[in-house]
Amino acid sequence: MIDNAAAGSPTSHAPSPTDAFLGDPAVQEQWDRRYAEREQLWSGQPNGALVAEVAGLTPGRVLDVGCGEGADAIWLANHGWDVTAVEVSAVALERATRHGRDAGVTVRWVHAELTEAAFAPASFDLVSAQYPALLRTSDAAAERALLAAVAPGGVLLFVHHAGVDTHPQHDGGFDPADFVWPAMMAALFDDDWVVEVDEQRPRVAPVGGAGAHHVDDVVLRARRLR
Numbered sequence: 001m002i003d004n005a006a007a008g009s010p011t012s013h014a015p016s017p018t019d020a021f022l023g024d025p026a027v028q029e030q031w032d033r034r035y036a037e038r039e040q041l042w043s044g045q046p047n048g049a050l051v052a053e054v055a056g057l058t059p060g061r062v063l064d065v066g067c068g069e070g071a072d073a074i075w076l077a078n079h080g081w082d083v084t085a086v087e088v089s090a091v092a093l094e095r096a097t098r099h100g101r102d103a104g105v106t107v108r109w110v111h112a113e114l115t116e117a118a119f120a121p122a123s124f125d126l127v128s129a130q131y132p133a134l135l136r137t138s139d140a141a142a143e144r145a146l147l148a149a150v151a152p153g154g155v156l157l158f159v160h161h162a163g164v165d166t167h168p169q170h171d172g173g174f175d176p177a178d179f180v181w182p183a184m185m186a187a188l189f190d191d192d193w194v195v196e197v198d199e200q201r202p203r204v205a206p207v208g209g210a211g212a213h214h215v216d217d218v219v220l221r222a223r224r225l226r
C-alpha cells in the first residue's frame with residue numbers, strides 16, 4: 001500500500017515505478033493502456049450520483065474505489081471528507097495525485113486492487129464505488145471487500161451504468177459476465193444492512209470524458225446497521 005498523504009501535509013505525490021503495486025499486474029497493465037491512450041480519460045468533474053447521494057451525509061472517512069483520475073476523491077476532500085482512494089492504474093493515479101496536489105487537498109492514494117489493499121475491516125463511514133469495473137470471481141471477493149470496509153452506521157454507495165450488465169459480449173472483448181454489477185451487491189445484503197436507494201435514474205453526466213454517452217445510472221445505496 002502506498003500512503004501518499006504525509007501527515008500534516010496538504011500534498012500528495014505520484015506513485016513512482018518503484019512503488020509496490022498490490023494486485024494482478026495484468027489488471028494494472030490493461031487499465032494503464034486504456035489511460036495512456038488519452039491525456040485525460042474522464043471529465044475531471046465529480047460524478048453526479050456521488051454528489052447527490054453524499055449531500056445528506058456527515059463527512060467522515062471515505063474510501064473511493066477505482067478512483068481513476070481522482071475527481072471524486074478531490075471533491076470529497078474539498079467537502080470535508082477524510083479520503084482514501086484506491087486504484088489499479090499507475091497512469092491514472094499519477095494524474096489523480098497531480099490533480100490533488102494542484103487542488104491543495106490531502107488524499108491517501110493507494111495503488112492496489114481493492115481485494116489486495118487490506119484495508120482495516122469496518123474502517124470507512126462511506127465506501128463509494130462509481131462505475132468501478134471490479135472483476136467478478138466465484139468467491140465474490142470484490143463484493144465482500146466492499147461490504148467489509150463499511151463501518152457500522154456507514155454507507156455503501158455503488159453506482160453503475162444502467163443496462164451495461166445485459167449487453168451482449170462486445171467484439172472488443174468486453175463481457176458483462178466478467179464484472180460486478182449492482183444486483184450482485186444487492187443480493188449480498190443481510191439483516192445487518194438496510195437498502196436506502198436502489199433505482200435507475202437519468203445520469204447527471206459530467207461534460208466530456210469517455211463515459212459521456214451513458215444515459216442512465218443504477219444507484220444502490222445501503223447502510224450498515226451493525
Ligand SMILES: C[S@@+](CC[C@H](N)C(=O)[O-])C[C@H]1O[C@@H](n2cnc3c(N)ncnc32)[C@H](O)[C@@H]1O
Pocket residue numbers: 027031042047065066067068069086087088089092112113114115129130131132133134135
Ligand atoms: C470505469 S473507471 C471509473 C473511474 C472513476 N470511478 C470515475 O467514475 O471516473 C473504473 C476504474 O476502476 C479501476 N479499477 C479496476 N479494477 C479495480 C480494482 N480491482 N481495484 C481498484 N481499482 C480498480 C480502473 O483502473 C478504473 O480507473
